[in-house]
Amino acid sequence: MRELVRNIRWIEKSMDFESLEKHSDSLDVTPLESGLEAEVIKICTPESGFVLKIWNRHSKPEVGIQYKLLDVLHRQGKAVSKPIGWGVDESDNPVLLTSFDGLPVNRVDQSKLTQLAKVLLDIHKVPLESLGDFKLPQHEFVRYFYPGIHDHPDIENLLVQLVERAKIKQDSIIHGDYNLGNILEKDGNYTVIDWTNGQPGDPRYDMAWSNVLIWIYVSEKYYSVYRSAFLSETNYTDEELLLFEAIACLRWILLNRIAVLPKRKNTISRVKTLLLSNPYLHAKLL
Numbered sequence: 001m002r003e004l005v006r007n008i009r010w011i012e013k014s015m016d017f018e019s020l021e022k023h024s025d026s027l028d029v030t031p032l033e034s035g036l037e038a039e040v041i042k043i044c045t046p047e048s049g050f051v052l053k054i055w056n057r058h059s060k061p062e063v064g065i066q067y068k069l070l071d072v073l074h075r076q077g078k079a080v081s082k083p084i085g086w087g088v089d090e091s092d093n094p095v096l097l098t099s100f101d102g103l104p105v106n107r108v109d110q111s112k113l114t115q116l117a118k119v120l121l122d123i124h125k126v127p128l129e130s131l132g133d134f135k136l137p138q139h140e141f142v143r144y145f146y147p148g149i150h151d152h153p154d155i156e157n158l159l160v161q162l163v164e165r166a167k168i169k170q171d172s173i174i175h176g177d178y179n180l181g182n183i184l185e186k187d188g189n190y191t192v193i194d195w196t197n198g199q200p201g202d203p204r205y206d207m208a209w210s211n212v213l214i215w216i217y218v219s220e221k222y223y224s225v226y227r228s229a230f231l232s233e234t235n236y237t238d239e240e241l242l243l244f245e246a247i248a249c250l251r252w253i254l255l256n257r258i259a260v261l262p263k264r265k266n267t268i269s270r271v272k273t274l275l276l277s278n279p280y281l282h283a284k285l286l
């Protein structure tokens with residue numbers, strides 16, 4: 001495992017990388033829970049902790065873009081990991097090295113959810129102009145977030161109507177997959193990770209996707225708390241958020257058809273309740 005670190009061809013690295021190089025012969029390397037797209041490894045030196053993410057599965061994102069975005073956001077004091085370096089391993093898999101900032105949030109309460117809503121909203125406040133010469137790639141909304149939508153006309157037909165009604169914008173930095181698994185907790189501080197989907201987008205979609213996941217994987221009660229926090233901190237209306245939650249829920253329905261999403265014994269029943277509670281949706285989508 002240590003040889004893997006040594007054999008990476010680093011394309012860009014920060015001053016903090018020196019700590020890793022100085023202790024290259026005495027690294028404490030520990031595999032962390034990994035997702036479907038990448039292997040994740042914790043690396044510790046006597047001075048610092050790092051996380052190395054290796055996209056050695058099917059996904060090969062543009063890690064250099066993530067590195068630059070993290071650098072901009074971190075310099076502005078936003079709740080993201082500090083980027084340390086990026087490059088490719090011996091198999092040409094992209095790798096990203098960041099600071100170690102704790103473990104994913106696994107328990108929530110009203111206070112914590114309110115804080116997590118504020119963390120995302122604080123990121124949305126970063127103007128795109130602050131990126132300077134670095135331009136985030138811009139994607140067509142439906143094509144990017146709804147892969148294979150043309151094979152599911154029942155979802156596509158409804159989605160097209162809702163997107164047209166929503167008048168989606170692309171004037172803010174969004175995370176694209178803000179959920180508890182992508183939020184780390186350490187000493188009362190929160191850090192947002194996995195910026196694979198970071199792009200210019202609509203904050204209302206970012207909030208709505210996060211709301212939907214709280215309903216499905218946590219509870220309807222905490223969804224209400226979380227949603228209220230977003231509404232109280234912005235000028236968005238309840239109706240706006242309801243519309244974007246319908247759009248976000250259609251994404252979950254689509255992904256559930258084409259991929260293996262995490263499920264508990266009550267997941268589908270929660271999704272059905274969500275569909276029935278939203279006037280833009282219907283239970284037949286399941």
